[in-house]
Amino acid sequence: MMYSGGYVLAVKVNGKTLRESWRDGEKTVFLPYGTEYSLLLKNNNNHRALAKITIDGMDAIQNGVVIRESGSVELERFLLDGDLSRGKRFRFVSLDHPDVGDPSSPDNGLVEVKFTEELTFKMDTKVYVPPQEPAWPKEWQTTYWSNANDFSPRGDAVKAYHATTGGLSGGSVCSSSDAGATVEGSESNQVFGTTRWGMSGCSETLRVRLRAGKSPVLVSDTRYKYCPECGRKSKRGNMYCPHCGHRLD
Numbered sequence: 001m002m003y004s005g006g007y008v009l010a011v012k013v014n015g016k017t018l019r020e021s022w023r024d025g026e027k028t029v030f031l032p033y034g035t036e037y038s039l040l041l042k043n044n045n046n047h048r049a050l051a052k053i054t055i056d057g058m059d060a061i062q063n064g065v066v067i068r069e070s071g072s073v074e075l076e077r078f079l080l081d082g083d084l085s086r087g088k089r090f091r092f093v094s095l096d097h098p099d100v101g102d103p104s105s106p107d108n109g110l111v112e113v114k115f116t117e118e119l120t121f122k123m124d125t126k127v128y129v130p131p132q133e134p135a136w137p138k139e140w141q142t143t144y145w146s147n148a149n150d151f152s153p154r155g156d157a158v159k160a161y162h163a164t165t166g167g168l169s170g171g172s173v174c175s176s177s178d179a180g181a182t183v184e185g186s187e188s189n190q191v192f193g194t195t196r197w198g199m200s201g202c203s204e205t206l207r208v209r210l211r212a213g214k215s216p217v218l219v220s221d222t223r224y225k226y227c228p229e230c231g232r233k234s235k236r237g238n239m240y241c242p243h244c245g246h247r248l249d
Contacts, residue, residue, distance in 0.1 A: 056107050182210070
């Protein structure tokens with residue numbers, strides 16, 4: 001798991017969390033070619049957060065996904081055409097796969113999640129939170145969430161905002177034998193909904209590089225365990241997280 005600013009990013013395969021390690025100066029996880037994976041996103045803060053996900057330098061969820069305060073979302077598929085009820089899973093493949101658009105791109109294998117907080121406003125000693133049905137300006141964008149039953153829609157009179165991204169800066173061309181990229185996999189019926197998003201505040205960005213390995217390297221295979229609340233690691237024998245005090249399974 002990667003952790004920063006109260007946000008967590010983890011890569012999962014078959015429900016198991018993969019362990020990250022350092023490789024060429026960046027966080028890396030290893031999984032076999034042809035593996036379908038999911039992304040676990042957690043927001044441990046007391047405000048909602050908007051997560052913008054890019055994989056191989058391109059949007060995976062076209063408008064981002066809203067994560068409620070102290071909530072989490074596990075994403076297993078692309079959402080690029082507005083279909084909220086089905087789509088294609090994330091699948092990691094070698095760079096010579098016919099569905100890889102640009103095998104020479106330095107962004108191949110790179111997963112980046114930018115978390116942005118939703119602001120509240122302080123007025124004297126009171127905290128003002130916008131009402132449920134305010135007079136939203138025209139610039140409000142449509143954002144998506146996973147597992148729609150966890151949320152209450154606030155209406156659909158929202159102007160859709162289609163975010164576009166260029167290539168991610170930095171990094172070197174992935175030319176090593178274990179480099180790979182993400183393409184569309186099997187069909188997924190993961191359901192999304194829509195909601196409105198408020199003013200944006202501070203942001204945190206988490207990144208991880210996917211590389212090929214003979215078998216997934218799982219967190220459970222290490223000497224450490226990772227806290228499901230704050231995402232930080234502690235020794236496997238600990239019953240409580242030394243960082244936040246949460247009880248560890």
